[in-house]
Amino acid sequence: MGGYGDVKLLNDDGSRLDGRAIDESRPVEVKVGVIPVADGSAWVKHGLNEAVCAVYGPMEAHPRKIQLQDQAVIDVRYNMAPFSTSDRIRPGFNRRSREISKVTAEAFASTVMVERYPRSKIRIEIEILSAEAGTRCVGITAASVALADAGIPMRGMIVGVASGKIEDTVVLDLDKAEDNYGQADLPMGIMPTTGEIAFMQMDGDLSMDELQQAIDYNFTAAAEIHDIMEAALRAHYDGGDE
Amino acid sequence: MGGYGDVKLLNDDGSRLDGRAIDESRPVEVKVGVIPVADGSAWVKHGLNEAVCAVYGPMEAHPRKIQLQDQAVIDVRYNMAPFSTSDRIRPGFNRRSREISKVTAEAFASTVMVERYPRSKIRIEIEILSAEAGTRCVGITAASVALADAGIPMRGMIVGVASGKIEDTVVLDLDKAEDNYGQADLPMGIMPTTGEIAFMQMDGDLSMDELQQAIDYNFTAAAEIHDIMEAALRAHYDGGDE
């Protein structure tokens, strides 16, 4: 969080610079099956963020040393395309992407029924095409839909959502200016069907009360986005999309 | 191609700056067996270019995942020595070298009788010692002779040759100035014994007629260089060289 404090992020009427209410998410769109050669795939647009995800597998895990004897390995790559941000990103090794890939993989290892596929691997490939704050959450949402499209059994779909703090006010779903100049960010991966949290990071400055408010916003938003994800999957299998 | 157009590359009598005729190749010298520890080797000097090539194999292909069940893998490394150019080249990863290695390997996979050596590997190691335009072709010529020296059965020897365009004129075998300031370059790998083309790249600007002229020059030059290669091999096995 930049936390500069000298940038105005709320209008005088309490609304946000882009006109949203403090508990209002940016619009979310979901499409299923956008990558023909993948076993499952999805496209998610969340505000100005855009992500695609391909799922491959389950397949034999190789090299053998990564195999787990009693479950599948979840192998996630979160990657930002070079043109996804205002300043171009050089392709290649990137500490931020590695960390996000790790915690995203751990989230899905908690919800995919990995014990059904011993010694195998499920590849989740998340590509961020446009980034405007909140891409790790958009990637998680896309991955859940792609896993469902691939027919991988899960205990539920994880929804990526975030709340944060700007001008000492807790708000849902920070956009780029709010992320740059705000005071805190709390991205979470929530399974609305069970109430479990499979992914959580936080940085900035939050009191315990503010944390509770942010968590509440996230749960509400997750339920709403979950409906959009289900609708997209239904539409796809009814042959209704596009 | 630089294609500047403002650099004079032809003399008033139509000859080239180094005195060659437009259909005249730079001199080519070939030596066999210059790398004592290799299974086959060759040295080629083509104009001011100088290349050596070692061949190792056929040997077991490892790691196993690179093995092909019904044929040998051709593993080519084209490398420019750090001191081979006017500005020193840093050792290490290099996109140009990777591309040349790939297409060179594919050329030899087309002419070596790879189906005789399932699950094995043939290593072709091309080292450019001096570079003055046209090194990929010199490397191919050297590799053909080294393969022959190693006794690897081939459908024919590939000869590396190039033609190009300078001052709107198609000429054989560009030297460095012509390469830097010319309008087009067409390197090819030709098997004179069968008339097949195993390697081809082109960049610059060529009309269809100019292309035909350049191809004709290349075929003629390939036949001549093929004779030099054969003579060197004969001399080597007759014990006549050095």
Place this chain on the structure above:
Amino acid sequence: MGGYGDVKLLNDDGSRLDGRAIDESRPVEVKVGVIPVADGSAWVKHGLNEAVCAVYGPMEAHPRKIQLQDQAVIDVRYNMAPFSTSDRIRPGFNRRSREISKVTAEAFASTVMVERYPRSKIRIEIEILSAEAGTRCVGITAASVALADAGIPMRGMIVGVASGKIEDTVVLDLDKAEDNYGQADLPMGIMPTTGEIAFMQMDGDLSMDELQQAIDYNFTAAAEIHDIMEAALRAHYDGGDE
């Protein structure tokens, strides 16, 4: 060696800048068992140098291609912590560390009874925490003690010692200023119990007579440090240390 020659390194009374005699070592301290999770470990402070070493193994050598059929592989990593020097060292690949790791591994492969553990690997992990000239020697000393602590059978403990030349005088155990501005350095790995030399490098300028003097100093110092190492091991197993 810097070998500038214009820096005064000896006092008028013939003593060194830090007051030591020319045949006097910096003080050496040894502790055993400082890394609880390792199979054996040691900490050595030698002047202002500080090193820790962990030993793991013998364990199965993998990947299999590094295995030796009739003996154990000695796998040494010598690494300088980023904060170990005046100017911070970037973590990662480093030619100097690779060379020291190689020759250190070769030294211990000469003294550990590797033939007792075919197809296995013994890992020696040397970490330099503070560096003030002579770290490769301190690392060797620490590794010997850590190997002993791990119960790995050896023909003897190698002691890391160095002599050098400053102001045309051979002296024992160069400190940082002497190393920077001196004329020669001769680090050695000596087994006092057998009189063998398992490690040796040298750079600078030494006559044959000076070499002999430097070797003599090193042998004497090695015997003394060997006593300190043995005392530390005895104290540790008697439960007497810390």
Place this chain on the structure above:
Amino acid sequence: MAKQVVPQLLRQHLANLADDDERISGRGQWQGRDVVLEVDCLYNADGSAKVVWGDTVVYVGVKFELKEPYSDRPTSGSLMCGADLRPVAHRKYEPGPPSPESIELGRVVDRGIRESGCIDMNALCIVPGESAWMVIIDIHVISDGGNIFDAAGLAAIAALRNATVPASRYDVGEDYKLAVALTPIICTFTRVGGRYVYDADEEEELGGAERLSITLGDNGSMHSMQKGLKGTFTAAELSEILDVCKTRCSELRDLVDSKVE
């Protein structure tokens, strides 16, 4: 990459089809798949295009950066074109440093654009010897359903023709459209069942042999060629392909024209 034995069965099947002048997809020898081209589709790119070409999907984003010119060309901007065949695009792709396949793809597209002269490098200069634009073309293959060269080449030139120079972001004036004088187009031919076909799909590539990629400019002259993969060809075969190539390139150039203006 794990290499599999290409089933003899597939090769034989493709050969039988070729004997009857047929293809596995039902297409004619020189018939391409449906192509959908979309431009200006990536929010943060300075120029962008998406191509859906059969089962192949490619995004291209163009970005500009201000750089000091090379000392031997003080008035010239520069061009960089790279491709990444990331694991998203096919189960056969693995993570790691750029593979030879992705390097080749980037360099072949690069050469076609660069050698056509469609961008005037001197027009990219802001202050001679001090600053000039570098145009960076990033090819991002999302789904490899065959013939990624042509899809990537098409998306690259369309993204360039869509590009806006972000002068205001760098405080060097107002944004303006990048001038792109020509529209070089790549066409790729693959030997399948013994003969050449245009626009091979995934199965045809798996059971096919060498590949010839040719870039033609607006006036029909050739700007790049590349022979890839195992196999050889003759000068006569090349001639035959070039005739088809002209027609296909014209059609695809018309498609680009219809989208960018």
Place this chain on the structure above:
Amino acid sequence: MAKQVVPQLLRQHLANLADDDERISGRGQWQGRDVVLEVDCLYNADGSAKVVWGDTVVYVGVKFELKEPYSDRPTSGSLMCGADLRPVAHRKYEPGPPSPESIELGRVVDRGIRESGCIDMNALCIVPGESAWMVIIDIHVISDGGNIFDAAGLAAIAALRNATVPASRYDVGEDYKLAVALTPIICTFTRVGGRYVYDADEEEELGGAERLSITLGDNGSMHSMQKGLKGTFTAAELSEILDVCKTRCSELRDLVDSKVE
């Protein structure tokens, strides 16, 4: 890294212990291991600390370098925090580029320190737009006996509070103590045998599930959280942990205070 099947036996044993409100080490659910903190212990570091936390041993060294500020923040210094889980620290660690585990460790410690605002970045500036201090925190884990996050976080803030800005080494004045306004502390909780415990040791981590790391500042507000490893939790479980977290953080902050002033 070679992954082993975690013995069902260990998991079962840990579950049985949890049922009886016990731990394998005999500790209580929220009881930590003994912690020994030492500062100013590395000769060439500008600030340093060593933490021995049960079987875990971590060194942290702080170094300063003069850099040109980023153009968009001309009056601001910078902070860099990295961790290396080198093979010295456990037989499970292998050489090579930074593993995801070491990247996560460095970034979690980094965020806790950075977001707490304990260092005034503008105070690190020497000449606006020209030179400012970069503070570099290097975490060096020597022995991984479990809960390296808390040991590394503790050593990092202690080393910072021990740090002297080496102005004389860079010819920009006299050395002075780095001003560190706050003492952010990390506490980590791990699900073991179905319930959360504080400060899991090596065996508990091997047989446990997800891990929650929380950084609290002096006034009790939260500066970073991180859920790691396989497993999920509920909002109610998080609340319970946060209460314990406050107490533990205070105790550890007192320990730091007792050593650095």
Place this chain on the structure above:
Amino acid sequence: MAKQVVPQLLRQHLANLADDDERISGRGQWQGRDVVLEVDCLYNADGSAKVVWGDTVVYVGVKFELKEPYSDRPTSGSLMCGADLRPVAHRKYEPGPPSPESIELGRVVDRGIRESGCIDMNALCIVPGESAWMVIIDIHVISDGGNIFDAAGLAAIAALRNATVPASRYDVGEDYKLAVALTPIICTFTRVGGRYVYDADEEEELGGAERLSITLGDNGSMHSMQKGLKGTFTAAELSEILDVCKTRCSELRDLVDSKVE
């Protein structure tokens, strides 16, 4: 690199030969192989040499670059010496980042040249604090038939003595010969069949033990030593070797002298 069990048979054979004061090649204990030295043999190098030493073939190229001097040595040029044991040189070498073997080779040759003081670093300075020559020595082993240290060291000093400073290429005056005051020479001894021999060949290295490489200057003083590979030696053994070393170094220095002037 795949390591093979060295056949006991070879070791035994070498020991038997040593007992009879013989070598596998028929040479005497201190006898080297034929050496052919050629200089000025690489068109684009500023200095060059080729050494054919038995079955070993090494090229060395010297290049110069203008660099800003290090701030702590503003009037000093610099020297860089590296070696690449590329796969061309033996079937045992694999592609990839520099192996420990190649790093050691480059560093041992570097130390011998650097420590001899044969090049006056201050004479490489053009403008103090602004520009000075960096001398770059690249060792390119083409065929490893044993004893690459001596072949590389010989080619390196010969290439240096052949070198021309390319001042005109950098617009800083006219080209001139690099001043090289001394001719340091490396000699390598290997334990084979229990005793030391000079100039081990490929088979002797395979069945031998430790290796001692010693660089002597013109006046007989020592500039570098390196013990490599598994094995130990005594101070007495070192003395014996040093006597032979002096003679061999003189002979090779004469060879260099005969070629470069």
